[in-house]
Amino acid sequence: MDEKTKILLSEENLPAFWYNIVADLPAPPPPALHPATGKPIAPSDLAVLFPPALIDQEVSVQRDIPIPEEVRALYRLWRPTPLYRAWRWEKALQTPARIYYKYEGVSPAGSHKPNTAVAQAFYNRQAGVRRLTTETGAGQWGSALALACNFFGLECQVFMVRVSYDQKPYRRGLMETYGAEVVASPSLRTQAGQQVLAKDPNCQGSLGIAISEAVEVAAADPNTNYALGSVLNHVLLHQTVIGLEALEQMSIVGDEPDIVVACTGGGSNFAGIAFPYLGRMLRGGRTVEVRAVEPAACPSLTKGRYTYDFGDTAHRTPLLKMHTLGSSFVPPGIHAGGLRYHGMAPLVSHVLALNLIQAEAVPQLDAFAAGVEFARAEGIVPAPEANHAIAGARRAALQCREEGRSRAILFNLCGHGHFDMQAYIDYAAGRLQNFDYPEEEIAMALAALPAVAGD
Amino acid sequence: MDEKTKILLSEENLPAFWYNIVADLPAPPPPALHPATGKPIAPSDLAVLFPPALIDQEVSVQRDIPIPEEVRALYRLWRPTPLYRAWRWEKALQTPARIYYKYEGVSPAGSHKPNTAVAQAFYNRQAGVRRLTTETGAGQWGSALALACNFFGLECQVFMVRVSYDQKPYRRGLMETYGAEVVASPSLRTQAGQQVLAKDPNCQGSLGIAISEAVEVAAADPNTNYALGSVLNHVLLHQTVIGLEALEQMSIVGDEPDIVVACTGGGSNFAGIAFPYLGRMLRGGRTVEVRAVEPAACPSLTKGRYTYDFGDTAHRTPLLKMHTLGSSFVPPGIHAGGLRYHGMAPLVSHVLALNLIQAEAVPQLDAFAAGVEFARAEGIVPAPEANHAIAGARRAALQCREEGRSRAILFNLCGHGHFDMQAYIDYAAGRLQNFDYPEEEIAMALAALPAVAGD
Numbered sequence: 001m002d003e004k005t006k007i008l009l010s011e012e013n014l015p016a017f018w019y020n021i022v023a024d025l026p027a028p029p030p031p032a033l034h035p036a037t038g039k040p041i042a043p044s045d046l047a048v049l050f051p052p053a054l055i056d057q058e059v060s061v062q063r064d065i066p067i068p069e070e071v072r073a074l075y076r077l078w079r080p081t082p083l084y085r086a087w088r089w090e091k092a093l094q095t096p097a098r099i100y101y102k103y104e105g106v107s108p109a110g111s112h113k114p115n116t117a118v119a120q121a122f123y124n125r126q127a128g129v130r131r132l133t134t135e136t137g138a139g140q141w142g143s144a145l146a147l148a149c150n151f152f153g154l155e156c157q158v159f160m161v162r163v164s165y166d167q168k169p170y171r172r173g174l175m176e177t178y179g180a181e182v183v184a185s186p187s188l189r190t191q192a193g194q195q196v197l198a199k200d201p202n203c204q205g206s207l208g209i210a211i212s213e214a215v216e217v218a219a220a221d222p223n224t225n226y227a228l229g230s231v232l233n234h235v236l237l238h239q240t241v242i243g244l245e246a247l248e249q250m251s252i253v254g255d256e257p258d259i260v261v262a263c264t265g266g267g268s269n270f271a272g273i274a275f276p277y278l279g280r281m282l283r284g285g286r287t288v289e290v291r292a293v294e295p296a297a298c299p300s301l302t303k304g305r306y307t308y309d310f311g312d313t314a315h316r317t318p319l320l321k322m323h324t325l326g327s328s329f330v331p332p333g334i335h336a337g338g339l340r341y342h343g344m345a346p347l348v349s350h351v352l353a354l355n356l357i358q359a360e361a362v363p364q365l366d367a368f369a370a371g372v373e374f375a376r377a378e379g380i381v382p383a384p385e386a387n388h389a390i391a392g393a394r395r396a397a398l399q400c401r402e403e404g405r406s407r408a409i410l411f412n413l414c415g416h417g418h419f420d421m422q423a424y425i426d427y428a429a430g431r432l433q434n435f436d437y438p439e440e441e442i443a444m445a446l447a448a449l450p451a452v453a454g455d
Numbered sequence: 456m457d458e459k460t461k462i463l464l465s466e467e468n469l470p471a472f473w474y475n476i477v478a479d480l481p482a483p484p485p486p487a488l489h490p491a492t493g494k495p496i497a498p499s500d501l502a503v504l505f506p507p508a509l510i511d512q513e514v515s516v517q518r519d520i521p522i523p524e525e526v527r528a529l530y531r532l533w534r535p536t537p538l539y540r541a542w543r544w545e546k547a548l549q550t551p552a553r554i555y556y557k558y559e560g561v562s563p564a565g566s567h568k569p570n571t572a573v574a575q576a577f578y579n580r581q582a583g584v585r586r587l588t589t590e591t592g593a594g595q596w597g598s599a600l601a602l603a604c605n606f607f608g609l610e611c612q613v614f615m616v617r618v619s620y621d622q623k624p625y626r627r628g629l630m631e632t633y634g635a636e637v638v639a640s641p642s643l644r645t646q647a648g649q650q651v652l653a654k655d656p657n658c659q660g661s662l663g664i665a666i667s668e669a670v671e672v673a674a675a676d677p678n679t680n681y682a683l684g685s686v687l688n689h690v691l692l693h694q695t696v697i698g699l700e701a702l703e704q705m706s707i708v709g710d711e712p713d714i715v716v717a718c719t720g721g722g723s724n725f726a727g728i729a730f731p732y733l734g735r736m737l738r739g740g741r742t743v744e745v746r747a748v749e750p751a752a753c754p755s756l757t758k759g760r761y762t763y764d765f766g767d768t769a770h771r772t773p774l775l776k777m778h779t780l781g782s783s784f785v786p787p788g789i790h791a792g793g794l795r796y797h798g799m800a801p802l803v804s805h806v807l808a809l810n811l812i813q814a815e816a817v818p819q820l821d822a823f824a825a826g827v828e829f830a831r832a833e834g835i836v837p838a839p840e841a842n843h844a845i846a847g848a849r850r851a852a853l854q855c856r857e858e859g860r861s862r863a864i865l866f867n868l869c870g871h872g873h874f875d876m877q878a879y880i881d882y883a884a885g886r887l888q889n890f891d892y893p894e895e896e897i898a899m900a901l902a903a904l905p906a907v908a909g910d
Contacts, residue, residue, distance in 0.1 A: 004465075004466050004531075005466060005528075005531035005532060006466065006531065006532075008463050008465060010459075010463060011459050011460060011461065073460075076459075076460035076461065077460060077461075077539075077833065077834050077835075078834070084532075088606075106561060107834075108830075108833075108834030108835050108836070109834075110873060147834055150831050151543075151834075169876070169877070169880060170625075170873070170876035170877070171876075172880075173876035173877070173879050173880040173883070174836060174873075174876055174879075176879075176880070176883055177827055177830055177831075177836055177876075177879045177883070178830065178831060179831060372632060375563075375632055375633065376605050376632075376633060376634060378532065378563075379532045379533070379562075379563030379564075379602055379606075380532075380563050381563070381629060381632055416873075418565060418625070418629075418871075418873040418874060419873060421624070421625035421626075421628035421629055421632075422624070422625070422628070424628050424629075424631075424632045425624060425627075425628040425631070428628070428631055428632070
């Protein structure tokens with residue numbers, strides 16, 4: 001076995017295709033439904049928001065979907081990303097496990113998000129769209145889309161949740177440096193925003209409101225489309241470059257993961273690393289244990305109901321079958337903003353329902369403890385979201401120690417934490433807490449779910 | 456010629472030796488002098504601050520100095536760093552020049568500084584030292600040393616200039632995450648700090664004061680040594696891994712730089728990329744034009760005097776022969792904190808005096824304009840310091856366009872700007888300025904220089 005720290009791929013080995021897991025699943029995922037009719041939506045229902053190529057990908061059953069050369073050329077600015085062997089962390093954990101991590105923090109925006117942002121901007125540009133609009137919480141997705149729009153000469157408008165807009169100016173600065181327009185949400189630009197502000201002029205905003213604003217703008221302007229950073233099939237598809245590269249890199253090392261771990265918020269970085277491994281298993285290849293790690297304060301996979309729900313709080317999206325805590329549930333203010341989502345990608349929910357993956361939840365303080373331990377061993381300070389994957393990998397490694405088994409663990413380190421140092425400062429000062437499991441709020445939100453035929 | 460975007464080296468090609476330019480220079484650099492006697496200092500004069508191995512390196516005339524295996528093992532966490540071809544920026548500039556950049560922002564601390572921090576921590580650990588103390592301005596050096604000390608189980612104490620300590624908590628958070636103790640300077644921990652605070656209890660601090668505090672602590676405690684992030688010969692030596700890798704990578708591409716560009720503050724990232732190329736030329740190899748780019752507000756190479764001066768404001772260091780604006784000169788508050796130094800590394804000053812390199816100055820607004828243009832073309836948002844190198848490379852590229860010459864330009868992108876977004880926000884808002892050349896202050900500071908025999 002190789003003794004390298006970083007396993008690199010050259011650009012010639014950048015994947016030429018994305019991997020679509022739908023082609024290999026034993027059962028197709030349940031379709032999205034139109035909220036008015038309760039019937040499956042037609043691809044044309046999405047045309048007001050997305051370009052034809054992305055709608056095709058959303059419903060495709062083709063296994064390998066070619067990555068356009070223009071997208072691959074931009075991927076080359078940071079891809080293939082390195083795969084690391086965590087020699088120093090293994091030693092710190094005194095585990096016989098072999099731990100590997102794929103590091104997506106080397107992208108210009110510092111996370112995996114540009115993998116799909118660049119693809120979405122390309123297809124929109126191709127369709128003659130002039131502007132993309134989106135929402136962002138802490139700003140990881142917004143900065144990725146700002147970067148991508150800039151590359152393709154598209155205007156970019158980002159509705160940023162007001163509380164983050166005021167408290168996290170650095171990510172906003174990054175978006176503006178890439179030329180994007182950043183609007184604090186709720187805003188007066190949309191009816192959705194105006195309605196909220198009429199009731200509460202000091203409203204701090206939420207991801208749900210910001211989505212409603214972005215969707216409203218895109219629906220009203222034929223030159224403007226909407227872009228989403230997770231959840232949808234085409235977004236998960238674009239992220240599979242992560243796992244496809246990892247397959248190649250592990251084979252260079254001459255090792256294979258027994259366990260694959262990633263954090264889950266909307267599900268895209270998880271699908272990115274896990275789906276290519278699941279696909280290989282589904283096609284009769286090597287068995288792999290896949291673990292999704294979510295925050296205990298927002299436990300859609302471990303405590304949610306698998307049912308039809310809206311993707312947003314304002315109920316403007318189609319109904320998606322997913323593990324959900326109820327679209328009216330507002331998750332507690334954990335620092336891993338990217339994991340604060342009431343639902344889960346329908347494809348990730350589907351593979352959980354098929355028992356192809358496992359899910360576990362990690363409290364905030366455990367995630368940060370694991371992240372700090374990892375940073376001291378490996379140097380890289382992870383994003384708070386990634387700390388959940390690290391905590392999951394740590395559990396698996398300690399299990400190996402208890403059992404005296406040397407298994408191989410691969411996890412996705414989806415981003416660096418250089419924009420999130422306030423969270424680390426708060427953690428060190430004892431100002432972070434574990435939220436009690438919000439049982440009552442979730443029960444209420446689940447009770448408020450829409451009744452859907454065929455549920 | 457290769458058409459890759461990133462030219463990668465595998466870990467087997469990590470340099471095994473640092474390159475010491477002193478071995479190839481036509482004249483030896485002038486020695487450091489003891490301020491009391493005006494005589495060259497003896498290596499033993501430094502023993503209170505530095506371990507024997509680093510003192511040996513400081514005065515070594517050996518060309519190739521082996522990199523300890525323990526240091527190479529840690530370098531592998533981020534090295535070899537990628538070399539990029541700036542295809543998209545070349546196109547934006549409409550230049551026939553071929554532009555390459557070495558990217559040091561992939562280190563865990565986000566800059567080139569860990570190249571020397573890891574080496575310094577190793578040698579101190581080897582010598583039985585238990586703690587390192589240092590100063591930091593904005594925190595780039597402090598965070599690199601915190602990372603390195605953590606790797607070797609050394610305690611780390613960082614005197615951080617008070618104004619940055621209060622205004623830039625993110626870098627402080629990074630240092631503390633790595634386990635370092637960060638002390639706002641001036642502090643009550645030292646006599647130097649106490650004296651300053653007695654006169655001005657609200658003093659915002661300066662790099663000069665912070666150096667005095669760190670040196671005082673190290674001199675008083677046999678278990679504590681001092682570490683410096685630039686200027687000294689051994690620091691520049693450690694950074695030559697940058698240029699040594701670049702030599703290898705350019706030869707993989709089948710191209711050679713005609714012009715090498717880097718920014719200069721204390722001189723270490725500049726020396727890191729330039730010295731291996733200068734050395735090849737000095738040994739009869741390919742001719743190369745080397746350009747040092749400094750801020751117009753702190754122009755030690757272009758406007759300073761080449762003479763003996765103190766390295767710090769409080770006059771506790773040996774006298775170094777260097778291009779200096781006078782050790783009592785306090786540079787204007789430009790955002791490129793790493794370039795706000797009154798002097799220059801003696802070795803960089805020496806090669807300028809030998810006419811082996813050229814120097815040029817760039818106003819702050821030009822540096823940021825170049826940095827934003829670069830970020831939009833290449834994706835990476837550079838550190839404000841690196842923007843000076845980018846502005847220098849841009850000048851060279853536009854010169855090529857005017858002359859219709861396709862020359863190859865290589866510059867060092869010494870760090871990313873994710874910790875520096877406030878500077879970009881201020882730039883975008885029109886709140887940054889070009890400082891008038893501080894002619895009078897510099898004249899006063901130069902007039903106050905110590906009189907030294909043999910100057």
